Amino acid sequence: MTERAGTFATDDDLVDIDSLIAAYYELKPDPEVASQRVAFGTSGHRGSSLNTAFNENHIAATTQAIVEYRASIGVEGPLFLGADTHALSAPARTTALDVLVGNKVHVLVDEFDDFVPTPALSHAILLYNNDPAHHDRADGIIITPSHNPPSDGGFKYNPPHGGPADSDATTWIADRANALIEGGLTEVKRAEPSAVDTYDFRGSYVDDLANIIDMDAIKNSGIRIGADPLGGASVHYWQAIADRYDLDLTVVNPLVDPTWRFMTLDWDGKIRMDPSSPSAMASVLQHQGDYDILTGNDADADRHGIVTPDAGLMNPNHFLAVAVEYLYQHRTGWNPDAAVGKTLVSSSMIDRVAASLDRTLWEVPVGFKWFVPGLVDGSVGFGGEESAGASFLRMDGTVWTTDKDGILLCLLAAEIRAVTGTSPSQLYAQLTERFGAPAYRRIDAAASTEQKAILKKLDGDSIRATELAGEQITAKLSHAPGNDAAIGGVKVVTENAWFAARPSGTEDVYKIYAESFRGAEHLEQVLTEAKSIVDAALKG
CATH class of the missing domain: 3.30.310.50 (Alpha-D-phosphohexomutase, C-terminal domain)
Structure with a gap:
């Protein structure tokens, strides 16, 4: 850990945004260089334009490959397109839109030209596909490198199930994208859009929250909530939630700056919007005693950080265990056989909680994509991973999102505090008294x-x-x-x-x-x- 961890970024730490954007357009990837090829990890293709790893050719080719992939699996409905606050997200969105329009794909972008959190995109796809009035299927692209540094870009495809694409899909898309780059992009179709249809991602998501979180309990309890978007895509969502449900909720830092100059440095001295890192959350922790629940999200709001007055920033594993204990006792509309989902590197405290609830533990490899089938059919009530990503079912046991939802988990922390009168960190302490302290x-x-x-x-x-x-x-x-x-x-x-x-x-x-x-x-x-x-x- 660097000595500067947890201290504010200085001018020397900031990426030059003009150079970053210029490199996006000017640098051309060499398909013979492994680091410059399209490569999908567990959360899409990521890299920096400065390293010729995330440039216009990558995005044009990857979007064309997605167009061809969705056609090969019979997806003919709209494609929802969203982007976060990273500097490279805006030009990547423009490139992707040109290719989608050039291929005559029906694209839906945000009605207010707002940033789109990953969970809001997943929510939109599922709402469309679960509507019996729709006889076609929708999918989506979310442009984000998640919590990664300001110099990075990310590009992720979510098929009709709403969650991260599986390895079969991403391998096909990456291989085709690299072939298109090798061919000089001659097969990529592009057209400048004259008009694009829109969708109210924010309004749809915020209005629907009452079907998954006990918003009345939070309001009636009068608890004070602080939400820090960490300069990310959830910034306008939090204010909309406060207004829509009349909550005592303050957006602690509403600033959006692609350099993230207001962040404190992570453990290795890099600017990284990781709400589970005490170093990255150091500025947020200064407000620890000001709120009953204080939260943070990363740039695309698929991760959560929970801060309590008594304990500070909770370890993600600790909050996941508390969430499981609470949800399976308070969600009576769920399938009584709904399993508890966790990745195999998450804490065994979750195993012990699940056993005490007489619930099946569903342990899967790393990657949220593994939870998708169970969340869709209701056989898994909750899916979580140690890196502060999770989602769960609606009150009635139907699917909410099939991608990680950091906003949702932050609101769950507020519900737990409102309903139990006890902070999540205190509830975790009670779990350690019963099961041991790992x-x-x-x-x-x-x-x-x-x-x-x-x-x-x-x-x-x-x-x-x-x-x-x-x-x-x-x-x-x-x-x-x-x-x-x-x-x-x-x-x-x-x-x-x-x-x-x-x-x-x-x-x-x-x-x-x-x-x-x-x-x-x-x-x-x-x-x-x-x-x-x-x-x-x-x-x-």
Whole structure:
């Protein structure tokens, strides 16, 4: 961690917006260079124009590929198009719009030319497709690199189910986009739009919140809420929520600036809009005692940060556990068999809460896309991941969003405080009294490209160890228990601890996530032995 973590950004930390936009148009990717090719991770294609990783050719080719993909699966309805507050989002939106119009796709953009949070786009797609009056299907594109630095851009496709596209779709789209770039974009159709139809993303989303959150309870409780959009796409949504439901809600920082000069630096000295990071949220935490619930969102509002007067910024794992405990006791309209969904690197506290509720735990690989089927059919009531992303069902047990919804989880924190009279952090303390207090941490370990490839395909049987930090190993997993999907790494479990190892998609490291219910010292032992166990498996 840098010494400057948690301090305000200076002029030297800020990206030159003019240079960033100029590079978007001027730099042309070389398809022979791996870092300059279109590549979809768990949340779309991301990169900076300054590194020739997110430029006009990328977006034109990717949009054309999406047009062809949606046609191949029979999607003939409108395509919802939204963008966040990153500087590269605006030119990327213009490029995408030109290609969509050139291909005669019916595009819907925001009615007020506002920024569009990721959950609002997912919500719009699902509302359209669940309307019996519509006989075609809609999909969408959201332009955002999420919480990544101001120099980055991101481009994500959400098919008709409303959530992140699966790997089959993204592989097809990326391969086709790279082929189009290699062909000099001669097959890309473009036309300057004369007029485009619009959709009220904000009004539709805000008005519908009463069907998933007990807004009356929040209002009647009189609790004071502070919401910091962190310069992101939720900025006008929070004020609209306050006005629509007559809440004592203050938008703590309504500023939007593509340099994010008002942010405090993250752990590594970079500007990053991560609402789960104490360093990035340092300026927000200055208001900790001013509100009963204080919240933060990242640039596209798919992540949440929850701040309470008594404990400050909650660890995302802690709030997810509290959310599960509360929701499954207060949502009587849900399917009584609705499972609790979590990614396999999320805290085992969720496992213990689910067991106490007599609910099935549905554990899936990293990536919110895995929760989509369960949220759509109501068989999963809640899906959450340790990186502060989650969504859940409406009061009546039907789908709300199939992408992460940071605004929703912030409002849930307010509902929990209003209904129980207790802060979410205090409720988590009660959980630790019942189930123990886990220690959780993630570290990085060096790994070559070849080693990362081996780890990604490693089988659980390749782990020779029988003990971990003094406990018998009870499971060695290479596929998730919930859906038997490959986890792209391994997870090793004991009675009171576990670790998971996954290769990084962008750096020469692999990530080790670990947790112990036997304290911080035992956790360090788990982490040390985890690295030895994985390194031994990589050597074969």
